[in-house]
Amino acid sequence: MFTGLAMDLVAIVLLAYGIYYRRHHRRDLLFAYVALNVGIFAVVSLLLVQRVDIAVGFGLFGLLSIIRLRSSEITQQEIAYYFVAIVLGLVNGIAAAMPLTALTLNGVLLAVMYVADHRGLLGRTRQQLVTLDVVHADPELLKADLESRLRARVLQAMVTQVDYVRDVTVVDVRYVVPDMKASVR
Incomplete structure (x- = not known):
């Protein structure tokens, strides 16, 4: 024992x-x-x-x-x-x-x-719940907004909650962070 x-x-x-x-x-x-x-x-x-x-x-x-x-x-x-x-x-x-x-x-x-x-x-892939202060009707606009805010390439964005009264969207985002070593060169 x-x-x-x-x-x-x-x-x-x-x-x-x-x-x-x-x-x-x-x-x-x-x-x-x-x-x-x-x-x-x-x-x-x-x-x-x-x-x-x-x-x-x-x-x-x-x-x-x-x-x-x-x-x-x-x-x-x-x-x-x-x-x-x-x-x-x-x-x-x-x-x-x-x-x-x-x-x-x-x-x-x-x-x-x-x-x-x-x-x-796992590489540079990340997952995060993001709350946006806007509701996007177009999935491509949503993806572009997320990429701009996260400064990363979005692989998948799944909307989990939409509140039209408060103009809020909650999104489960899978993304790839940029390689910082490559961007320094």
């Missing part, structure tokens, strides 16, 4: 601080990932050490599943970090008797998260 705990703590610190926090700088989620991971590890370890009825195990995980993630809005990316934090706790709690398997799975999970969330892989 102590080997599993040590591997779990190293893995969650690498995920939460080494990868997530250094890229996204959200201290609240750093703490949430660590707490959730250690909690999952503790529950799984207890279930494995203390022979309990499977219904108790399902009940505990049912209880965990109804806890709603209440915070400021979190992205799909941050939900993925939650999921991997849970999986690391499960892997290390269950596979404590098989440290090589747990170590391999930890390495795979951390490597996947490192690469999948790397800026080099």
Whole structure:
């Protein structure tokens, strides 16, 4: 169990601080990932050490599943970090008797998260909700306005809300930021 705990703590610190926090700088989620991971590890370890009825195990995980993630809005990316934090706790709690398997799975999970969330892989593509102080009837005018305001090439602009009374449009925009190195030359 102590080997599993040590591997779990190293893995969650690498995920939460080494990868997530250094890229996204959200201290609240750093703490949430660590707490959730250690909690999952503790529950799984207890279930494995203390022979309990499977219904108790399902009940505990049912209880965990109804806890709603209440915070400021979190992205799909941050939900993925939650999921991997849970999986690391499960892997290390269950596979404590098989440290090589747990170590391999930890390495795979951390490597996947490192690469999948790397800026080099994602390039310069961004997503943002933009509130405009104008309503555009023509999609081409909307795109041109967004490109002017964002100083970027718009890939997709999906209107999510229009308020004709206040003359406001909310748009979910996917865009590519210009390469600053190329523009300096």
